[in-house]
Amino acid sequence: QQPVQSPQAVILREGEDAVINCSSSKALYSVHWYRQKHGEAPVFLMILLKGGEQKGHEKISASFNEKKQQSSLYLTASQLSYSGTYFCGTEEANYGQNFVFGPGTRLSVLP
């Protein structure tokens, strides 16, 4: 079942922060985050595994709330290069279940 992402789209000024949420009605084993720029392939950002954790890389970090089956991606002090569509992908807790991407959140960072 496809996870839900919110918001659908967000427009920021350079230097502002953003949060993108991803939630599922299923028990999850992992949540993946990807960014796709127009006309390009998706690029991996990070993966969060069951057990609830938070990961970060410089100004992009994410958390996974296992109880709520929800993950959030945090982008701080956004840069122009952050523009793109962000997809979360979820893998259900049952072995062999589908890996499903959310519908995406379109992020535009303006100068």
Place this chain on the structure above:
Amino acid sequence: DSGVTQTPKHLITATGQRVTLRCSPRSGDLSVYWYQQSLDQGLQFLIQYYNGEERAKGNILERFSAQQFPDLHSELNLSSLELGDSALYFCASSARSDTQYFGPGTRLTVL
């Protein structure tokens, strides 16, 4: 460059025809995933192979089939093509159930 290669880059064909898309994973990656992305749409998971065996299946049509060969490259076969099959088809590879590295995609146009 993700290390995943896909051929051909572009494919134009007619309705009713059959095509084969090819994917070579990153060296050492045993998993291959296939995705379909229609114009301005999200990523639709089709199928996953792990070391030659089917691991998970998404919303893959019966007209579509895939396989992974002993050298780990994979092929996605699309038959009885319809206009609605026009899309970008991505292949991704991973070592296990973690980071997926996407290839550049094959753009299929069905006329």
